[in-house]
Amino acid sequence: MIDKFVASMADAMAGIEDGSTVLVGGFGDVGAPAALLDGLAAQGARDLTIVIVAGGRDGSKIEHLLELGRIRRMVCSFVRPASLAGRLYQQGALELEIVPQGTLAERIRAAGAGIEAFFTPTAADTILAEGRETRVINGKNCLIEFPLRGDVALIEAWQADRWGNLTYRESARNLNPVMAMGAAMTIAEARHVVALGDIPPEHVHTPGPFVHRVIHVPE
């Protein structure tokens, strides 16, 4: 019997190694896997690369991981200069790769879809393209982009069944389905556990094969 539910946060976090690349879902607090990020802090993995849409707002779980010194590198579209992430970067204590938001999502999707590179006009005529391959395609200057693969993805879902089929609430979907595709091991925290078959097949947002572990974290 397939059963992706784990009984404890320790089981959810088992095997996450130092040096891992961790994809983190959510947009602001909405859809952010808060319990899993607490679990990651408790588990103790360090030297992490965190991939997230916007990094380390004041009071966020990512800021807490930065305070603990667990993060070596962040890949994101936006960091406030005055935030802890911004300050650590300026002190040379954090590596930062700033990626346009759509390119970030597409690079993770590409990782999940087996696409080894793509060209996009986004950022092609900007300073972010300096020193990188560009090519004129269909009359448009385009920039090469490579996939962003995760060793682990941490996501938040609304409902989950034991096969790992997931639904999301409203705009909490955001990056969660994309992160789920892009990592070797996707761990979801779900607000509600439902029986197999309770989610109508037409309404499954992320199908179980993209999901490896689920932990029930009630509202």
Next chain:
Amino acid sequence: MADSEFQPLDRLGIAARIARDIPEGWFVNLGIGIPTTVSDCVPHDREVIFHAENGVIGIGPAPAPDAVNPYLINAGVQHVTLRTGGAYVHHADSFAIARGGHLDLCVLGAFEVSETGDIANWARAPDEPVKQVGGAMDLAIGAKRLWVAMEHVTKEGASRIVRACSYPLTAKSVVQRVYTNLAVLDVAPCGFVVRDMIPGLTFEALQARSEAALHREAQQ
């Protein structure tokens, strides 16, 4: 110049001027700042579908304070509502909408727009220590139309309507129209063409506040 004879639009005035030009049926993304308020200026019975790049299609007005849905926000992390007929998508699909030419219109704020349609709206210097790019570069290259909403001049009096951008570019040759607190300018092959000016403003006074050469509508 008889400055006292005209009253520049305030930020909501710019938004309202933009809203006048958005017809029913368009699919529209609004950037942060002045553009966000454009949706409040479109009458509810004119069916315009607003997109937020975090993955919401069909954003409605702000919720009443006692009716906030904590799971429903826009790209500025503000609580919003969903219109009947709206939909949620994930981030890659949402940016496929933005990058793939599916938006009829995107309205962005900017620091500068050049006479060739370049936009600079994400950084004030190439060597800014911490870069904050967000989704502007994706939105700027993908929509069928890119309009910009901004003040005509900076607080220091420098024109934002320029021959060439001095701030780092967001995208090149993409802006079709600029709505400022003084005028509506189209970016045409000849450069900026004045489509509309606030009452009491003369072409000469507008030119004096614009670094790039302006063209009268009939001249182009």
